[in-house]
Amino acid sequence: MAKQSDIIANHKGQRRPDNFFRTIARLLSYYKNCMWALICAILCILVYSAATIIAGYMLDPLVKVLESALEDKAGIHIDEQTAKYTVLLIYMGALYLVGALTNFGLNRLMLQCTAVVMAKLRTDLFDRMQELPVAFFDSHTHGELMSYFTNDVDAIREMLNHSVTQLLISTASLTGVIIAMISLSAPLFLIVLVLGTLVVLITKFIASRSGRNYVHQQKALAQVNGYIEEMMEGQRVVKAFNHEKKVMADFDVMNEELRHVATRANTLASIMGPIMNNLSHIFYALTTTIGVLFAVNGELITKLSRNSSFDWSKVGVEGAVLITFLSFIRQFSNRVSEISQQFNYILLALAGAERVFKLMDMEPEIDDGAVTLETLEDGSRVWRMIDKDGNEVTVPLVGKVELHDVDFSYDGEKKVLEDVTLYAKKGQKIAFVGSTGAGKTTITNLINRFYDVNDGEITYDGIDIRSIKKDDLRGTLGMVLQDTHLFTGTVMDNIRYGKLDAADEDCIAAAKVANAHYFISHLPEGYNTMLYADGANLSQGQRQLIAIARAAVASPVVLILDEATSSIDTRTEKLIESGMDKLMEGRTVFVIAHRLSTVRNSNAIMVLEHGKIIERGDHAELLRQQGKYYQLYTGAFELS
Numbered sequence: 001m002a003k004q005s006d007i008i009a010n011h012k013g014q015r016r017p018d019n020f021f022r023t024i025a026r027l028l029s030y031y032k033n034c035m036w037a038l039i040c041a042i043l044c045i046l047v048y049s050a051a052t053i054i055a056g057y058m059l060d061p062l063v064k065v066l067e068s069a070l071e072d073k074a075g076i077h078i079d080e081q082t083a084k085y086t087v088l089l090i091y092m093g094a095l096y097l098v099g100a101l102t103n104f105g106l107n108r109l110m111l112q113c114t115a116v117v118m119a120k121l122r123t124d125l126f127d128r129m130q131e132l133p134v135a136f137f138d139s140h141t142h143g144e145l146m147s148y149f150t151n152d153v154d155a156i157r158e159m160l161n162h163s164v165t166q167l168l169i170s171t172a173s174l175t176g177v178i179i180a181m182i183s184l185s186a187p188l189f190l191i192v193l194v195l196g197t198l199v200v201l202i203t204k205f206i207a208s209r210s211g212r213n214y215v216h217q218q219k220a221l222a223q224v225n226g227y228i229e230e231m232m233e234g235q236r237v238v239k240a241f242n243h244e245k246k247v248m249a250d251f252d253v254m255n256e257e258l259r260h261v262a263t264r265a266n267t268l269a270s271i272m273g274p275i276m277n278n279l280s281h282i283f284y285a286l287t288t289t290i291g292v293l294f295a296v297n298g299e300l301i302t303k304l305s306r307n308s309s310f311d312w313s314k315v316g317v318e319g320a321v322l323i324t325f326l327s328f329i330r331q332f333s334n335r336v337s338e339i340s341q342q343f344n345y346i347l348l349a350l351a352g353a354e355r356v357f358k359l360m361d362m363e364p365e366i367d368d369g370a371v372t373l374e375t376l377e378d379g380s381r382v383w384r385m386i387d388k389d390g391n392e393v394t395v396p397l398v399g400k401v402e403l404h405d406v407d408f409s410y411d412g413e414k415k416v417l418e419d420v421t422l423y424a425k426k427g428q429k430i431a432f433v434g435s436t437g438a439g440k441t442t443i444t445n446l447i448n449r450f451y452d453v454n455d456g457e458i459t460y461d462g463i464d465i466r467s468i469k470k471d472d473l474r475g476t477l478g479m480v481l482q483d484t485h486l487f488t489g490t491v492m493d494n495i496r497y498g499k500l501d502a503a504d505e506d507c508i509a510a511a512k513v514a515n516a517h518y519f520i521s522h523l524p525e526g527y528n529t530m531l532y533a534d535g536a537n538l539s540q541g542q543r544q545l546i547a548i549a550r551a552a553v554a555s556p557v558v559l560i561l562d563e564a565t566s567s568i569d570t571r572t573e574k575l576i577e578s579g580m581d582k583l584m585e586g587r588t589v590f591v592i593a594h595r596l597s598t599v600r601n602s603n604a605i606m607v608l609e610h611g612k613i614i615e616r617g618d619h620a621e622l623l624r625q626q627g628k629y630y631q632l633y634t635g636a637f638e639l640s
C-alpha cells in the first residue's frame with residue numbers, strides 16, 4: 001500500500017514514473033472494455049505506415065520512368081512511358097488515400113477508447129476517494145486532491161489521445177523507413193545513422209537540462225496556484241482586515257519567481273526546436289552532398305579503389321535512388337524527433353498515472369464488522385451476530401452507548417482523550433461541555449467511527465462498535481456536525497439527504513420539528529429553493545436548522561448534535577427545544593453546546609478538560625459541587 005507521504009512527495013513535480021512497465025501494464029488493463037477498438041487501431045497503424053512508406057518508395061520507379069522518357073529523345077516509347085507513369089501515379093495516389101483513411105479511422109478509434117478508459121479511471125479514482133478514511137482528508141488539502149483530477153488525469157488523457165497514437169505511428173513508420181533506406185542504399189544509411197546518433201545525443205543533453213528547470217517551474221506553479229486558491233477561500237477575511245494590498249504584494253513575489261523559472265525552463269525547451277531543425281537541415285545537406293558525390297563519382301570511386309579488395313562500386317548510387325533516399329531522410333528525422341518528443345510527454349503522463357494509481361492503492365476505510373442490523377417483520381430492529389459458541393443470536397436495537405476507559409490520539413503522540421468512561425441509556429440526554437479543544441467533538445467522532453479508539457472500548461447495546469458493520473452503525477446515528485455542509489440542490493433535497501427514501505411530507509415534518517419550516521416557507525421558492533456553494537444564500541443559523549431537520553428525518557436511535565444551535569438566536573432555540581424534545585423522545589442524545597441553556601435539562605452533563613471528564617452529574621448536582629461547571633455557568637458563559 002502506498003504511504004501518504006509518498007504521494008505528497010510525488011506531487012512536487014516528479015516527471016518520471018518509478019516503475020515504467022508496471023504503470024503501463026496497469027493502464028493497459030483499462031483497455032479491456034474496448035479491446036476490439038484497440039486491435040483495429042493497431043491494424044490501422046500498420047496499414048497507415050505501410051501505405052505511406054510504399055507510396056514514398058514509388059518515387060524510385062517514377063523517377064526511373066521519367067529518366068528513360070528524357071533519354072528517349074525521339075519519343076518512340078512515349079505512349080508506353082506515359083501509361084506506366086499514369087499507373088504509377090494512380091497507385092501512389094491510392095496508397096496515400098488508404099493512408100489518409102486509416103489515419104482518420106485510427107484517430108476516431110483512439111478517441112473512443114480514450115473516452116472509455118478515462119471514464120473508468122475517473123470513476124475508480126473518485127470511488128476510492130469516497131472510501132478513504134476521514135483521517136486521509138485531515139492530511140490533504142483540497143487543492144492537492146483536486147490536482148489528481150485536473151493535472152494528473154488531464155496528462156493521462158492527453159497521452160492516450162495523442163502521444164500514444166503518435167508514438168505508435170512514428171515507431172511503425174520509422175521501422176518502415178529504415179527498411180526502405182537500407183534496401184535503397186546501405187552505405188548511405190550508415191552515414192545517416194552516424195549523423196542521427198549525433199543529433200539524438202545533443203537533444204538528450206538539452207532535454208536533461210530543461211527537465212531540471214521544468215521541475216522548478218512545476219514547484220513555483222503549484223505555489224502560485226495554492227496561494228490563489230487559499231486567497232479565494234479566505235476572500236472575506238482578506239477584505240475584512242484590509243489585507244488586499246499585502247496579498248497582492250505577496251502574490252507578486254511568487255508570480256515573479258514563477259516568471260523567472262518558467263523563462264529559464266522554456267528558453268531551453270524552446271531553443272530545442274530550432275536546434276533540432278537546423279541540425280536536421282545540416283544533416284540533410286551532408287547526406288545529400290555525400291550521396292551526390294557517390295552518384296556522380298560512382299565511377300571515380302571504382303577507379304580509385306581498383307587496388308582494394310572491397311568492391312567500391314556498390315557504394316555508388318543512381319540518381320533515382322538518391323532522390324527517393326533523400327525523401328526518406330526527411331521522414332526519418334521527423335519520425336525520430338516525434339518519437340523523442342512524444343516519449344517525454346508519455347513519461348510525464350505516466351508519472352501522473354503512477355500518482356493516481358498510488359492513491360487508488362491506498363487502504364480504504366476498513367469495515368470488518370460482522371454484526372449487522374436487521375429489520376424484523378414487526379418493524380423492530382435487531383443486531384444479528386454469531387456468539388462465542390457459533391450460534392446466531394439477536395440483540396434488540398435500543399441505543400445504549402457506553403464508553404469504557406477510552407484513550408485516543410489523532411497523531412499517535414498527543415493524547416486527546418484519556419480514560420473517558422460514560423454510560424448513556426436509551427432515551428437519555430448526555431451533554432458535553434468544556435472549553436474549546438477539550439475533546440468534545442472527538443468523542444462523537446469515535447462514536448460514529450470516523451476514527452477508532454486507541455485503547456478501551458465503545459459499546460453500542462453492549463456490542464463493541466468495532467465489530468458492527470459501519471454502514472449499519474452509522475445508519476442508526478443521526479448527526480449534526482459542528483461544521484454543517486449543505487450540497488448544491490434544493491432545500492428539500494438537502495433535508496432528504498438524511499434518509500433518501502423519505503417522502504416530501506416526512507421532510508416537511510422534520511423541518512417543522514427543527515423549527516426550520518417557518519423560514520423555508522418564506523424563501524422565494526420554499527422547499528424548492530436551490531442552494532449553492534454550501535448554502536451561501538442562507539444565514540449560518542438557517543443552515544444549522546436545515547442540518548437539524550436532515551438529522552431528524554431519519555428518526556435515528558442515537559442523535560448527536562455538535563454545537564447544533566450555536567448560531568441560532570435564543571428565541572428560536574427555545575422553539576426548537578420544544579420540537580427537539582419531541583425529536584429526542586425515546587432516543588439517546590448527545591449534545592455539545594457552549595450555551596449552557598441548551599444543556600441544562602440533560603440527564604447527565606460531562607465537563608471535559610484536556611480530554612478528561614473532570615465533573616459529571618445533572619445540572620443541579622454540578623451547581624452544588626461548585627466546580628468547573630459552576631464557574632462556567634455563573635461566569636464565563638452566556639446565561640439565558
Ligand SMILES: Nc1ncnc2c1ncn2[C@@H]1O[C@H](COP(=O)(O)OP(=O)(O)OP(=O)(O)O)[C@@H](O)[C@H]1O
Pocket residue numbers: 138410411416434435436437438439440441442443482
Ligand atoms: N483532525 C484532527 N487531527 C489532529 N488533531 C485534531 C483533529 N481534530 C481535533 N484535533 C485536536 O484534538 C483536540 C480536541 O479537539 P475537539 O475538536 O474534540 O475539541 P472540541 O472540544 O470539540 O472543541 P470546540 O469546542 O472548539 O469544538 C484539539 O486539541 C485539536 O487540536
Ligand SMILES: [Mg+2]
Pocket residue numbers: 440441442482562
Ligand atoms: Mg468541537
